[in-house]
Amino acid sequence: MTITTTASQQSPAVGPERLPGRRSRPPWVLLAASAVVAVVLLAPLVFLLIEAHGAGIETVRHLIWRPLTATLLWNTVQLTVVVTALCAVIGTLAAWCVERTDLPGRHIWAVLVVVPFAIPDFVVSFGWASLSTWVQGFRGAVLVTTLAVYPLVYLPVAASLRGADPGQEEVARSLGLGRIRTFGRVTLRQARGAILGGCVLVALVILAEYGAFEILGYRTFTTEIFTEFQDSFNVAAACALSLVLVVFGLVVLGGDAAARGRSRVVRTGPMAQRANQRHRLGRATIPVLLGFAALVGLALGVPIGSSVYWMFEGGAHALSGVSVVDAGWHTALYSAVAAALATGLALPVALLAVRHGSRVGRILERSTYLVLAMPGVMIAFALSYFLERYANSFAYQTAPVLIAAYAILFFPLALVGVRASVAYAPIRLEEVARSLGQGRLAVFARVTLPLVGPGLAAAFCLVFLAGVTELTATLILVPTGVQTLATQFWSYEQNLSYGQAAPFALVMILVAAGPSYVLSRYFDRLPSRAGRPT
Amino acid sequence: MRRWSAVLAASALAASLLAGCGDGSGSGLSITLYNGQHEQTTDSLVAGFEKATGITVNVRNDDEDTLADEIVTERSHSPADVIYAENSPALEYLQGKGLLAAVDPSTLADTPSQYDSPQGDWVGVSARVSVLIYNPSLISESQLPTSVLQLADPQYHGKLAFAAGETDFQPIVTSVVRTYGQTEAVKWLEGIKANAGSHVYPDNETIADNVNRGLVAFGVVNQYYWYRMRSEITASNMHSDITYFAPRDPGYVIDVSGAAILKASKHQAAAQRFLAFLVSRAGQEIIANSTLSYEYPIASGVTTAQPETPFDQLQPNSITIAQLGDGSTAIALLQQAGLL
Numbered sequence: 116m117t118i119t120t121t122a123s124q125q126s127p128a129v130g131p132e133r134l135p136g137r138r139s140r141p142p143w144v145l146l147a148a149s150a151v152v153a154v155v156l157l158a159p160l161v162f163l164l165i166e167a168h169g170a171g172i173e174t175v176r177h178l179i180w181r182p183l184t185a186t187l188l189w190n191t192v193q194l195t196v197v198v199t200a201l202c203a204v205i206g207t208l209a210a211w212c213v214e215r216t217d218l219p220g221r222h223i224w225a226v227l228v229v230v231p232f233a234i235p236d237f238v239v240s241f242g243w244a245s246l247s248t249w250v251q252g253f254r255g256a257v258l259v260t261t262l263a264v265y266p267l268v269y270l271p272v273a274a275s276l277r278g279a280d281p282g283q284e285e286v287a288r289s290l291g292l293g294r295i296r297t298f299g300r301v302t303l304r305q306a307r308g309a310i311l312g313g314c315v316l317v318a319l320v321i322l323a324e325y326g327a328f329e330i331l332g333y334r335t336f337t338t339e340i341f342t343e344f345q346d347s348f349n350v351a352a353a354c355a356l357s358l359v360l361v362v363f364g365l366v367v368l369g370g371d372a373a374a375r376g377r378s379r380v381v382r383t384g385p386m387a388q389r390a391n392q393r394h395r396l397g398r399a400t401i402p403v404l405l406g407f408a409a410l411v412g413l414a415l416g417v418p419i420g421s422s423v424y425w426m427f428e429g430g431a432h433a434l435s436g437v438s439v440v441d442a443g444w445h446t447a448l449y450s451a452v453a454a455a456l457a458t459g460l461a462l463p464v465a466l467l468a469v470r471h472g473s474r475v476g477r478i479l480e481r482s483t484y485l486v487l488a489m490p491g492v493m494i495a496f497a498l499s500y501f502l503e504r505y506a507n508s509f510a511y512q513t514a515p516v517l518i519a520a521y522a523i524l525f526f527p528l529a530l531v532g533v534r535a536s537v538a539y540a541p542i543r544l545e546e547v548a549r550s551l552g553q554g555r556l557a558v559f560a561r562v563t564l565p566l567v568g569p570g571l572a573a574a575f576c577l578v579f580l581a582g583v584t585e586l587t588a589t590l591i592l593v594p595t596g597v598q599t600l601a602t603q604f605w606s607y608e609q610n611l612s613y614g615q616a617a618p619f620a621l622v623m624i625l626v627a628a629g630p631s632y633v634l635s636r637y638f639d640r641l642p643s644r645a646g647r648p649t
Numbered sequence: 650m651r652r653w654s655a656v657l658a659a660s661a662l663a664a665s666l667l668a669g670c671g672d673g674s675g676s677g678l679s680i681t682l683y684n685g686q687h688e689q690t691t692d693s694l695v696a697g698f699e700k701a702t703g704i705t706v707n708v709r710n711d712d713e714d715t716l717a718d719e720i721v722t723e724r725s726h727s728p729a730d731v732i733y734a735e736n737s738p739a740l741e742y743l744q745g746k747g748l749l750a751a752v753d754p755s756t757l758a759d760t761p762s763q764y765d766s767p768q769g770d771w772v773g774v775s776a777r778v779s780v781l782i783y784n785p786s787l788i789s790e791s792q793l794p795t796s797v798l799q800l801a802d803p804q805y806h807g808k809l810a811f812a813a814g815e816t817d818f819q820p821i822v823t824s825v826v827r828t829y830g831q832t833e834a835v836k837w838l839e840g841i842k843a844n845a846g847s848h849v850y851p852d853n854e855t856i857a858d859n860v861n862r863g864l865v866a867f868g869v870v871n872q873y874y875w876y877r878m879r880s881e882i883t884a885s886n887m888h889s890d891i892t893y894f895a896p897r898d899p900g901y902v903i904d905v906s907g908a909a910i911l912k913a914s915k916h917q918a919a920a921q922r923f924l925a926f927l928v929s930r931a932g933q934e935i936i937a938n939s940t941l942s943y944e945y946p947i948a949s950g951v952t953t954a955q956p957e958t959p960f961d962q963l964q965p966n967s968i969t970i971a972q973l974g975d976g977s978t979a980i981a982l983l984q985q986a987g988l989l
Binding site: 178181182183186248251252329332338339342344345346347348350434435436492496499500503507508511512590591595596606609610611612613 | 681687688689692707708709710711712714715717718719721722723724726728739742814815816819847850851852854855857858859862863864877878881882941975976977980984985986987988989
């Protein structure tokens with residue numbers, strides 16, 4: 116049974132989340148590993164501070180208080196707020212329809228609504244902007260970003276609705292609460308943590324997005340950071356502006372913490388889970404189906420359709436470049452290794468945060484999210500800087516450093532996936548195993564890993580997808596002569612060679628479609644796995 | 650459990666493959682080129698050089714100023730041997746930082762001296778000229794401004810497009826400052842900002858594209874964006890034309906693209922050969938005959954074969970490379986006007 120409750124009225128239920136009295140002191144290995152991860156992830160922040168400090172407080176103040184800042188501030192804030200709200204609504208409604216109603220073809224929809232996450236924002240931008248002049252500026256940015264990132268809300272909400280206990284809704288209904296009020300007072304509360312978590316990701320991703328807004332001509336703090344690089348030879352100024360983004364990131368994270376309050380989901384019997392009774396859509400079936408068709412058509416159909424169009428109508432194929440196969444191979448390789456690395460690093464942090472919920476553990480965990488608010492180019496420059504200063508530029512512009520950059524950039528995504536599965540893996544099973552005489556390591560390998568395994572796979576896929584579409588750090592750190600799908604696409608797109616850019620967009624979508632499928636299947640299977648005898 | 654093992658196996662496989670994934674450079678001599686020029690221009694030049702010398706060129710493409718920033722961050726460990734920039738300010742900036750090596754005098758001699766670095770640390774390779782691109786269905790040629798100052802005239806409200814962040818735009822600002830002074834220049838910037846409104850675009854490609862599609866009446870670009878667009882989208886889709894400012898107008902500016910060798914380069918001789926090739930007859934003819942780049946060749950007496958106004962018939966403003974500098978004055982004013 117699942118009970119949403121606040122700390123003050125928390126029942127002494129037994130559950131996987133941390134509980135007073137049962138909180139164990141974190142093993143030093145876990146603490147040390149997490150601390151190392153946090154230090155590595157916050158290193159770029161140190162770089163920003165060093166550079167901004169080097170420029171002098173007066174210069175930084177001048178840069179931040181110039182006239183354009185007000186415009187950028189307004190642009191960034193209004194876009195973040197509007198898109199986050201839209202994603203929350205679309206993601207939650209779509210997840211509820213797929214998970215809790217008798218929507219026809221819901222297994223297919225479950226895959227189709229996730230795939231748009233695999234399409235880079237700048238490909239969505241390109242798809243829309245190259246077809247219609249209407250998609251520009253603010254409205255273009257809202258449309259494109261919402262369609263590209265709503266799966267970040269959909270995925271965790273779908274998982275949480277799957278895993279939540281249907282008993283509460285049944286109780287609410289039996290006590291005379293109507294459908295809509297049950298949805299508002301029970302279902303939404305069950306999914307609240309997941310919705311907020313998704314919204315945080317959406318907000319942070321928007322803060323750091325570059326390519327899409329560059330194509331749409333919409334100026335945010337991040338596009339301006341690039342302008343500093345591209346016009347003013349002013350790394351210090353870019354760093355100062357990035358610090359503003361970090362402050363935004365802190366606001367988002369702080370807002371999230373405040374919104375969560377101290378309430379949390381407590382489950383008394385995770386192994387006794389059963390399938391939900393699905394709501395009958397009835398006469399709403401057709402409109403809901405049309406809604407899904409429209410969403411998938413806009414988010415998936417337009418970018419793919421426009422890429423196919425340009426492939427045949429793109430004019431002269433005049434530019435040289437690497438082949439799609441070559442770029443695709445490197446893209447998949449870098450992204451896969453980075454995904455494995457990030458997932459491995461996320462495990463100790465997630466275990467520490469969930470199992471040994473000390474204040475230090477939670478701060479360590481939350482601090483790692485800040486990296487999402489920093490543009491990829493800043494992370495790349497930070498790595499370049501530290502390697503030059505302290506390692507004679509060792510391995511600079513080689514695959515391992517690029518992969519490390521990906522792992523740093525997308526660590527928070529891995530953490531989201533791993534954390535969710537750790538939170539639902541009951542610690543009791545490990546305790547039982549321990550009591551039966553198994554060693555700590557054996558318990559980890561034979562109990563913990565199999566339980567969190569699917570979550571690790573999900574985390575892997577999330578990072579892989581993000582890696583496939585990474586652009587700005589790649590431009591700086593990729594080995595000379597190598598192109599990824601994203602960099603080659605970008606190079607053609609920037610030169611208006613749409614015909615040559617299009618195949619790279621399509622292959623990017625193809626490469627990313629596999630992991631999207633795995634992701635949606637993973638979330639689809641959650642209850643059956645949880646219900647399986649262990 | 651099975652799925653977890655699969656992930657492990659996949660990552661182990663990937664890691665092992667990664668080890669065998671170097672940069673592929675063989676035993677032959679090779680140099681690394683940080684390319685801020687358009688790839689259209691660089692690709693064929695690199696191919697010609699490799700064929701002529703047997704030296705491999707590893708090309709790294711990015712925005713020219715981002716590459717300059719990278720070089721400054723990389724300091725003495727920069728992997729770059731040569732930087733090829735679209736505009737002179739990036740090179741002047743690196744020269745000011747003391748990061749460039751002197752170019753062979755014989756190479757410098759191939760290019761008219763007014764298009765080389767005044768200190769001899771970089772060589773001019775090709776040039777472009779600023780023009781107005783306009784959509785005749787929205788504005789007729791006779792209604793267009795003939796001087797750069799008129800761009801700020803309220804009659805063009807909502808009609809003008811420009812790219813404040815483009816490196817090609819800064820020389821025009823610098824030129825306006827040189828002729829009219831800083832106070833006038835800021836007033837002018839505020840005027841064009843008001844006129845452009847939401848048509849302040851991130852780059853010249855967007856200006857060309859949007860003027861052609863009728864989103865805005867006219868804009869300030871370099872001539873080659875229009876020619877390139879025409880070759881990409883074919884003549885039947887062209888709904889725009891280009892025209893020049895009045896002769897000697899401060900808006901009528903030549904932008905010089907050039908190349909330089911890094912002091913940190915360990916392949917000085919090969920890098921010098923690359924620069925020499927760029928301005929040689931062979932290199933300049935590649936630029937002149939390209940149906941992709943539409944830049945003006947400026948060295949070794951080669952003239953363009955393109956249907957453009959011949960280079961020697963242009964009537965640009967007299968501003969020099971040294972006066973264009975690294976563009977820092979223009980940037981400061983653009984910031985003051987809230988455009989950057």
